[in-house]
Amino acid sequence: MTPSKKSALKENDGVSQPETTNALSISKIKASRKKERSVESLVSAILEGNITALSQAITLVESKNPQHLEKANAIIKQCLPHANTSVRIGITGVPGVGKSTFIEAFGMHLTAIGKKVAVLAVDPSSSITKGSILGDKTRMEDLVKNKNAFIRPSASGASLGGVARKTRESIILCEAAGYNSIIIETVGVGQSETAVHSMVDFFLLLKLAGAGDELQGIKRGIIEMADSIAINKSDGDNIKATKLAKVEFNRALHLYPEKASNWQPKVTTCSAINEEGIDEIWTIISDYVTLTKGNQFFNDNRREQNKFWLIQTIEEQLKNDFFNNTEVKVELAKQLQLIEDNKTTPFVAADYLLKLKV
């Protein structure tokens, strides 16, 4: 793996490397940062599908440096008219379900039928584990080398909101670079599935037969969000069990009211490792796109998602600004003590805090 190889460049940029190549990786990243490119240069390269430019732009989006963010916003603004032509597919499933193997097989199938595939991830926990998702590229070795695939690990960050925002902006950049199939991977941690659901057109839930976590899925609303459930590892001795699970999940899905999209969620089985049943999943997604583009849900949903993100961002910022204010912090502690001592009510205390000039 030498720095001159295009595929290596694509993989390494912004990704933690195995220990043996860390020094090489760091010097390479530093070198690429020295030659800072202008907004115009980056935008025109992105629109030509240049992977290095795309990676650099995403690095700007993920930066904490205000100047970088300003530059990122300018790039995104110019890319916007060229985005929006893709299908955005969310994929979730518990660890062990075979997500990486599935994305490898699914991505290879999509490129084989002429698609350009970008794989992004939303994993707020990756700030600790340095990109746990997609970090283990050995499971996606064919897709990593594929010239029509772009793989980028999750942005790291303390808050899900921040990570989700960065991923959402990266989608626009990938679409401008000509990727028409955007896969957003997430693990079933906290609210990350809800965040991914609110940025994709189609939500795919990977399951195993007999995992017995249906109640968990119902409770957390994951099954309700799914446009399709694919029961993976349908191979060898496991085929009978996955067929049974298919019947059960079909029954469970019928307990839910009809979706706003008018789409009836489909349950299917697949074996990612044997590359079986993968084409069927793409057919399901294509059917979904045809239906929802026909009945306007596809565009209506993207519009609602944009509105959701606008309101969500404002609300988060209002809360952060208020509760991170030094005076508020001091007075909040005092008011909490007064409440505990039965000397005020939460509502009177709230009025008092809101009247502080913040």
Next chain:
Amino acid sequence: MTPSKKSALKENDGVSQPETTNALSISKIKASRKKERSVESLVSAILEGNITALSQAITLVESKNPQHLEKANAIIKQCLPHANTSVRIGITGVPGVGKSTFIEAFGMHLTAIGKKVAVLAVDPSSSITKGSILGDKTRMEDLVKNKNAFIRPSASGASLGGVARKTRESIILCEAAGYNSIIIETVGVGQSETAVHSMVDFFLLLKLAGAGDELQGIKRGIIEMADSIAINKSDGDNIKATKLAKVEFNRALHLYPEKASNWQPKVTTCSAINEEGIDEIWTIISDYVTLTKGNQFFNDNRREQNKFWLIQTIEEQLKNDFFNNTEVKVELAKQLQLIEDNKTTPFVAADYLLKLKV
């Protein structure tokens, strides 16, 4: 029923009357409003357990008039040291489960063993139906006449937040007036159950045998919130079915992780109409109180609830202040259009709106 009767006064104040007595009711309410009492006079009357004073204070809490609210806050502040000695019990269940009959039987049982019972309700929909819950007093005719019971229908209001706030403040007033068993009733509408759960010590879910809405209860998190499930209408031909349902709900409850209170939720059967199994439910609640007062959960939970209401109230107010600002409304509409035209992203639009001097 003449205006001089104490029980009639208690019932009528703030409650919609049957058509035949409306004129009488209105003139009576108007008359009572003329003689406006001072904060001190109301507080001392409340502390003596005067029902008319309590009703008047709750009317001030529910008022939209800023002067009334100021007066209400002063009353609550003086009542606070006298509150907090009660058990607050939330009761929910779908329409038809027999909630009114249950509260009648349960309330009568509590007064029979020497308790003073206040029944309040959280029903945001009551702004339309003018107090649908508890409006049908014919189902609670004994409790209405009971001198140790105080029944007040839901405050009306556009938002659940507003209704919940008023109910929460009314709890304090009722406790100051010597009511030591506070029942908060809600119907399973929207988020009202979550709101009630966050203001009570104990949450009771009423169910019917074979209603088949378990999935709904799991999905909406109601079963997870329950400290006890009582399967009502366990009488006549229905006894066998309720016993079976008891086994099933016990099994379902064991799927959930242990509660922070260390309490294992109990399932029981009852027949409210025959007044059977009602004492058992009070025993369960007493056991819960003993356990949670022993392990500090009771007080810790009330503290957490207060904190929750403080933060919740501030967040709601921050959002209201921002989004109801005239300039924000105009600019928000413009930014949404720009997003739709692909000329900006939700995040850039949010930054722009937040920079408006609001």
